[in-house]
Structures are given as C-alpha cells and as structure tokens.
Amino acid sequence: MTRRINAEAILVPFLAVIAAMAVGMVLTxxxxxxxxxAAYGSLIRGAVGSPSAIGATMLRSAPIILTGLSVMVAFRAGLFNIGGNGQAIMGLILAGVVGIKLGSLPGASHWIVALVGAAIAGGLWGALAGFLKVxxxxxxxxxxxMLNxxxxxxxxxxxxxGGPLQEKGSSIPASKSFETSAQLPVFWRPDPFTEVHVGVLVALLAAGFAWFLIGRTALGYQIRAVGLQPDAAEYGGMSVTKITVIAMFIAGAFAGLGGAVATLGELERLQKSELAVIQIGFAGIAVSLLGRNTAFGCLFAGLLMGALDSGAVGIQNDNTLPSGxxxxxxxxxxxxxxxxxxxxLVFRRLSNRIVGVFGERGGSGMVKS
Amino acid sequence: MEQFIDVWIFGLGIATLTYAPPLIFAALGGLFSERSGIVNIALEGMMTAGAFFAIYVSVQTGSWVIGLVGAMLAGMALAALHAVATVTFQADQIVSGTAIILIAAGLVNFLNLTLFGAEGSPAELSTPPKPGGVSLLVPLALALVALTAFVVFKTPFGLRLRSVGEHPRAADTVGINVYRMRYIAVIISGALAGLGGAFISFNVSSYTENMVAGNGFIALAALIVGKWKPVPVLFACLLFGFSQGLASRLPFGSPELLNSIPYIITLVALAGFVGKSVAPAAVGKPYVKH
Known part of the structure; x- marks a missing residue:
C-alpha cells in the first residue's frame, strides 16, 4: 500500500492561518x-507565554477539539455536520440534569455518568439528522x-x-448548582485562577479514539466507503442507511461531549443566556477543515484555535480593552x-510553488509506507 | 370584547408585521442566490451586518435612508466575499457560508464594541417612521415580493437567473455568463438580507449583540417551506412571523417552545411529509468553465 505524504496537507492550512493572521493585523x-x-506579541504571550497561559489554551481547546472531531467523523461519512451547536446543547443539558438531579455520587462515577449521558444525548440529536437524510x-x-x-x-x-430545570424560588433563568461530584476534577493548577480539568484529557482520548475508529476498525472503513462512494458501498453489501445514522450518532456524541466538557468544566450551573451564544459547533467546522478532516489534524487545529482564543484574552489584558x-x-x-x-485553490498553487522550490514537482510525492 | 379585539386581532397583526418583514427581506435574498445555484446559509451574518450598519450610518449621517443604504452595502460586501469564494474559487458553498457567519459575527460585534463602546449606540437617532405602529418598511417588503416574482418569472434576467441555477452548462452554451449571473444574484441577496437586518435594529432604534437571533436561519427555512417561490415564501414568512408574534404575547405557556415552530415546520417540510421541497437542480454545485 502506498500512502500519500502530502506537503499540501500541512502547507495549505499553514498558509491559510498565516494569511488569516495578516488579515487580522490589518483589521486591528x-x-x-x-x-x-504589539497586539500579536500580547496574543502569543496570552496563548503560550506562561504555564497558566498554556493551561488556558488547553482549556479552550478541549471543547472545540471535540466538536472538530464531530465535524470530521460526519465529513468522512460524506455529511456536513453544521449541527454541532445543537448537539452540544443537548449534551450539556443532559450533563446538567445528571449533575443536579442525582444527588452526590461517589468517586469519579458522577462526572463520568454525566459525560456518557451527554454523549448519548448529543448522539441521538445527530442520529436524527442522519436518519432524516437517509x-x-x-x-x-x-x-x-433547524435542529440547532x-x-x-x-x-x-x-x-x-418557571421552566422545569430552573431553580425553584430564584429569579434568575438558570438551574441550581451542579453537585461537586459532577464537576470535572482538576488535575493541574498552574496558578490559583487556572484550573485545568479532565475535559482536556477527555478531548485527547477522544482524538485517539477517533483516529482508531476511522483508520483501524471495520466500522471506520465502512464510514469512509460510504463517504467516498455510497453507491459502491451499497453494492459492496453495506447498509448506507445504517452507517450514515451510526456516523451521525458518533458525530453528535463528540459534539455532546464538547458541550458537556465546556459546561461541567467551566460553569457552576446551566444558564439560559449561555445557550443562544454557543459557537463551539461552528468553531468545530473551522477545526476540522483546518485539520484536514483527520483526527490528529483536529487535535492540532483545536489547540491552535484554543491558543488564538486564550491569546485574545492576553491582548485584552495588555491593552485594558472592553471585555470581549x-x-x-x-x-x-x-x-x-x-x-x-x-x-x-489559491493556497494549493502557492504551496506547490513552495514545494517546487525544494525540488519536488507537483507538490506531493507518492512514497511507500 | 373590544379589548380582546385590540389585544389579539390588532396586537397580533402588528406583531406579525414586526416579525415577518425581516424574514421576507432575507428570504427574498436567499431566493435570488439559490435560484442562481448558490446556497446562502450566511443570510444570518449578512443580516447582522445590516442591523449594525443601519444604526451606525444613521447615527453618523442623521438619516435613516442613508442608514438603509449602509445596511445594504454591508450585506453586499459580505455577499461579494461569498461570491468570490464560491463562484470564482469554487469553494464549497456551505464552508464559505460558515466562514461568512463567523466573520460577520466577529467583525460586527468587534466594530460595535470599538465604535460605540460598552454603552452602545446613542438613544437619539433617525429611524423609519411608523404610522399606526407599522414601519414604512413593511410596504417595501411586500412590494419587493411582487417585484421579485416579476423579475424572476417574467423577465429575461429572471430566465437567465433560473437557467444558471438549474442547468449552468446549458446556460453557458447559449451564451449566458454563468459567473456574472451568480455574482449578481449573490450580491442582491446580500443587499436584501442587509435590509432585513436594518428592519430589526431600526425597530428598536439600537444595535445589540446577537439581536438577529436566528432570523437569518428562519428566513432560510421560509425559503425552503415556500419552495423557492416568492408568494409561497411570503406566506411562510408571515406564518413564521405570526408564530413569533404569538410567542411574544402569550400570557401562558412557553414562548420558547412556540418559537421553535418555524424550525419544526421546516423539518417536516424537508422530510417530505407535506409535499416535498425540491431545490433548484444545480444549487450547491460549483460551476467550472471549460
């Protein structure tokens, strides 16, 4: 088997990021x-300039790595999952319900149950879209x-x-606080204000799982086959219907996890005002595209986007700007x-030219692996 | 009884005429774009830009008419970006749309914070008059429905527009400039979506973050439920506007659940339970000239 070592796959996203940063500079x-x-200096310091900056970057990356994986899995099955926001919301609602309704649970069981619940809720919301499609x-x-x-x-x-989850007797549209046992445990405290929780590890594990699933299992093979050639897959004896629904379930589950990680890790309760502004599903599209629709690509792209995000806070602090x-x-x-x-297209030509400078024609070479 | 009529018949009528027009403007915009073969999921972003620039330009110039022009230009600028990406560079239309949504939300709210600051836009500004509680822009919305129906179905321009959306290769063969038609259509959609956004912000005389709140997507829904035809699209917008109006005045029950009705109706329509919605044949596909 030959595998394409693709200079393009790294250069195109790289050039896109550089160009986007340049646009940002001009705009600023x-x-x-x-x-x-100076602004970009603050950005870099805010993203990776200190242990707490690195911690903040990890925290901001975790949810969007997960939604990135969501978009990636759907892409591999030939579907565009723009529903990460909705799946994340279904996930975080279920995680929240588990977090407030079950009382205190022993050990790590509570937050694990909450995350599993979130994955199932998000997964079902995704599967519904897959079902309506096929x-x-x-x-x-x-x-x-629409589902978002x-x-x-x-x-x-x-x-x-007055809603079923709103805290009784409160005038704030929010639930009561999550049980402590449902909040994601902190494993690293670079400073008193930065608490890096297990959501980061969940995102890492999820990326590894997604890589294994897509590249190393029969189901992953079927998902890729359906994504590349649905008719051929059907002819080869696969059920396109079943695989599409399963792929969308998995996609939704990742997004649901993303919502739950963002909520149980960062917030104390479910808040009505948070719902309409959730953007991690859209960010996941950026992550997956930038990561070239691979699991590890999503991991790196997610870290990069997370770094931009925490770097933004750096710019804000250095310039005493209005929040946001x-x-x-x-x-x-x-x-x-x-x-x-x-x-x-533009960047592919550009990257071909760059690769050409290093004596390789056509941009990508075929090598045995 | 009289009170009932006041609150429910007139009240709901006015509420409908408040909530439906932004949908009408934006959905007509979507109609032009999709009829030419370019999916525009970024109506929401173009409306957001329109909502902000209507207020900003009106504050700067003291004229709501120029404010409207500003809103249209802002929508057109984003639409032009979408056209360059999807027509010239043949980018995936959903990817480009997603990018425009992200760019619009970020850029507009960035400008809002830097230009108006934390306290927001000034309280005094020129907005369209509202004789009898109904904005002057409402008749404009209705007139545009008629105009769109005429342009799309009765003029040579409309015929060309539909032909590049249904069968671009054939249109190209008979000498229609597919790229130019698609550019024009997408940019029109930006102007109309910008007007829709302007309606929302002018209605409350200020811009606030996230004020478009999904209206662009409801407009997209109305376009689908109305099967890409101007008059049915109008009725879909009125229905969705009515349900939002109803939700806003409901003394009992849950306005949120009522507000999800447009989305649910759209799912039902898409799933083909009430007469299948079929998009223009070439929608979503980049056209590559030979």
Missing part, C-alpha cells in the same frame, strides 16, 4: 490604530441548522423562568481561516 490597525505587532432525503445541512435552533429553544424553555473585544477579533480570524481553507 485600521479599526483601532493599535500597533498590530430515510427522507432531507439535506443534512438545513436539517442540522430547536435545541436552543428547548433549553431556553427548560431553564426559563479581542475575542470578537479572534472570531473574525477563525472565519477568515475557514474561508481561506475553503478557497484552498
């Missing part, structure tokens, strides 16, 4: 007049967009004033990265 300068180089021919992009908003409204109903400004700018950079990876 045009709108605010800040010195963009059984009824409804395009998964529009279906998952149904999930938001459902969560807002549960947590709204730098995060918005990072949102723009993420969007530009997605756009550039999407129009990779």
């Amino acid at each position: 300068y045009l709108v605010t007049g800040w010195d963009p180089f 059984a009824r021919g409804a395009h998964e992009v529009v279906v998952t967009i 908003y149904i999930a938001i409204r459902f969560g807002e109903y549960l947590l709204g004033l 400004v730098a995060t918005k700018l990072i949102g723009v950079i993420q969007g530009v990265i997605v756009l550039f990876v999407g129009i990779d």
Whole structure:
C-alpha cells in the first residue's frame, strides 16, 4: 500500500492561518490604530507565554477539539455536520440534569455518568439528522441548522423562568448548582485562577479514539466507503442507511461531549443566556477543515484555535480593552481561516510553488509506507 | 370584547408585521442566490451586518435612508466575499457560508464594541417612521415580493437567473455568463438580507449583540417551506412571523417552545411529509468553465 505524504496537507492550512493572521493585523490597525505587532506579541504571550497561559489554551481547546472531531467523523461519512451547536446543547443539558438531579455520587462515577449521558444525548440529536437524510432525503445541512435552533429553544424553555430545570424560588433563568461530584476534577493548577480539568484529557482520548475508529476498525472503513462512494458501498453489501445514522450518532456524541466538557468544566450551573451564544459547533467546522478532516489534524487545529482564543484574552489584558473585544477579533480570524481553507485553490498553487522550490514537482510525492 | 379585539386581532397583526418583514427581506435574498445555484446559509451574518450598519450610518449621517443604504452595502460586501469564494474559487458553498457567519459575527460585534463602546449606540437617532405602529418598511417588503416574482418569472434576467441555477452548462452554451449571473444574484441577496437586518435594529432604534437571533436561519427555512417561490415564501414568512408574534404575547405557556415552530415546520417540510421541497437542480454545485 502506498500512502500519500502530502506537503499540501500541512502547507495549505499553514498558509491559510498565516494569511488569516495578516488579515487580522490589518483589521486591528485600521479599526483601532493599535500597533498590530504589539497586539500579536500580547496574543502569543496570552496563548503560550506562561504555564497558566498554556493551561488556558488547553482549556479552550478541549471543547472545540471535540466538536472538530464531530465535524470530521460526519465529513468522512460524506455529511456536513453544521449541527454541532445543537448537539452540544443537548449534551450539556443532559450533563446538567445528571449533575443536579442525582444527588452526590461517589468517586469519579458522577462526572463520568454525566459525560456518557451527554454523549448519548448529543448522539441521538445527530442520529436524527442522519436518519432524516437517509430515510427522507432531507439535506443534512438545513436539517442540522433547524435542529440547532430547536435545541436552543428547548433549553431556553427548560431553564426559563418557571421552566422545569430552573431553580425553584430564584429569579434568575438558570438551574441550581451542579453537585461537586459532577464537576470535572482538576488535575493541574498552574496558578490559583487556572484550573485545568479532565475535559482536556477527555478531548485527547477522544482524538485517539477517533483516529482508531476511522483508520483501524471495520466500522471506520465502512464510514469512509460510504463517504467516498455510497453507491459502491451499497453494492459492496453495506447498509448506507445504517452507517450514515451510526456516523451521525458518533458525530453528535463528540459534539455532546464538547458541550458537556465546556459546561461541567467551566460553569457552576446551566444558564439560559449561555445557550443562544454557543459557537463551539461552528468553531468545530473551522477545526476540522483546518485539520484536514483527520483526527490528529483536529487535535492540532483545536489547540491552535484554543491558543488564538486564550491569546485574545492576553491582548485584552495588555491593552485594558472592553471585555470581549479581542475575542470578537479572534472570531473574525477563525472565519477568515475557514474561508481561506475553503478557497484552498489559491493556497494549493502557492504551496506547490513552495514545494517546487525544494525540488519536488507537483507538490506531493507518492512514497511507500 | 373590544379589548380582546385590540389585544389579539390588532396586537397580533402588528406583531406579525414586526416579525415577518425581516424574514421576507432575507428570504427574498436567499431566493435570488439559490435560484442562481448558490446556497446562502450566511443570510444570518449578512443580516447582522445590516442591523449594525443601519444604526451606525444613521447615527453618523442623521438619516435613516442613508442608514438603509449602509445596511445594504454591508450585506453586499459580505455577499461579494461569498461570491468570490464560491463562484470564482469554487469553494464549497456551505464552508464559505460558515466562514461568512463567523466573520460577520466577529467583525460586527468587534466594530460595535470599538465604535460605540460598552454603552452602545446613542438613544437619539433617525429611524423609519411608523404610522399606526407599522414601519414604512413593511410596504417595501411586500412590494419587493411582487417585484421579485416579476423579475424572476417574467423577465429575461429572471430566465437567465433560473437557467444558471438549474442547468449552468446549458446556460453557458447559449451564451449566458454563468459567473456574472451568480455574482449578481449573490450580491442582491446580500443587499436584501442587509435590509432585513436594518428592519430589526431600526425597530428598536439600537444595535445589540446577537439581536438577529436566528432570523437569518428562519428566513432560510421560509425559503425552503415556500419552495423557492416568492408568494409561497411570503406566506411562510408571515406564518413564521405570526408564530413569533404569538410567542411574544402569550400570557401562558412557553414562548420558547412556540418559537421553535418555524424550525419544526421546516423539518417536516424537508422530510417530505407535506409535499416535498425540491431545490433548484444545480444549487450547491460549483460551476467550472471549460
């Protein structure tokens, strides 16, 4: 078997990130007049400049690595999962219910049950989209967009004033606090304010699991076959219907985990106001595209996006800016990265030229592995 | 009885005419784009840009008319980006749409924080008049439905538009410039989505973060439920606007669940339980010239 060692696969995302950062610099300068180089210095310090910065980067990466894996698995099955937000919301709602309704549970069992529940809830929400696609021919992009908003409204109903999950006697649209045993245990405290929890390890494990599943199992092979050639897969005796639904279940499960990790790790309770602003599903699209739709690609891309995110906080602190400004700018950079990876035609030519300089023609060589 | 009529008949009527127009503008925008073969899931982002720039330009110039122009230009700029990516560079239309959603949300809220600061836009600004509680933009929305129906189905431009969306190769063969038609259609969709966003922010005379709140996606839903035809799309928008209006005045029960009705109806329509929605044939596929 030959495997393509693809210079493009690394160069194209790399060039896209560089270009997106450049766009961000120009924008920063045009709108605010800040010195963009100083801003990027703050960004790098905020992302990796100290143990607590590295901890913050890990924390911000974990949920989007998980949603990135979600988008990746669906992609491999030939589906565009734009429903990561909704699946994450279903996951975090279930994790929250487990976290507040079961009382205190012994040892690690509580948060593990909560995460498993979140994976199942997100998975079912994903599987519903897969089912509507194969059984009824409804395009998964529009279906998952609609399911996102149904999930938001459902969560807002549960947590709204008088809703079934809202804390009794409180005037805040939020649930009561999670049991301590449901909160994700902290395994590293680089400073008193940064608590790196096991969600980071969950994301790492999930990436390893996804790599094994897609590349090393019969199911993964079937998922890839359905993604590449559904008709051939069907002809070869696979059930495209079954595999599509299973792939979307797995995709949804990753996103559900992402929602739960973000919630049980970072928050004390479920909050209505958090639901409509959840963006980790969209960020997952950026992660998966940048990671070239591979498990380890998602891991690295997720870490990079997480670094941008925590670096944004660095910019904010160094410049005493209104809260949120730098995060918005990072949102723009993420969007530009997605756009550039999407129009990779330009970057592919550019990367071919770069590779050409090193004496290899055509950009990619075939070697035996 | 009189009170009942006031609250429920007039009240709901006005509420519908508050919630439906942004959907109408944006859905008509989506209609142009998708009829030309380009999926535009980024209507939400273009509306967000329109909502902000309507207020910003109106504050700067003191004129809501120029504010509307600003909103349209902002939507068109994002749409042009979508067109460059999807038409010229043949990027995946969903990927490009996702990028535009991210860029719009980040950029607009970044500008809002840096230009207006934490306290938001000034309280006094020029907005479209509302005789009898109904914005002047409402008749504009309805007129645009008629205009769209005429342009898309009765003019040579409309015929070309539909032909590049159904069978671009054939259209190219008979001499229609597929790329140019798609550029025009996508940019029109940005202008209309920008108007939709302007309606939302002008209605409350300010811009706040996340105020578009999924309306772009409801417009996309209305486009599908209305089967890419202007008049059915109008009715879908009115229905969805009505359900939002109802949710906002419901004295009992859950407004949130009622607000999920448009999405559920769309799922049912997509799943083909009430007459299958079929998109233009070439929608979503990049066209590569030979």
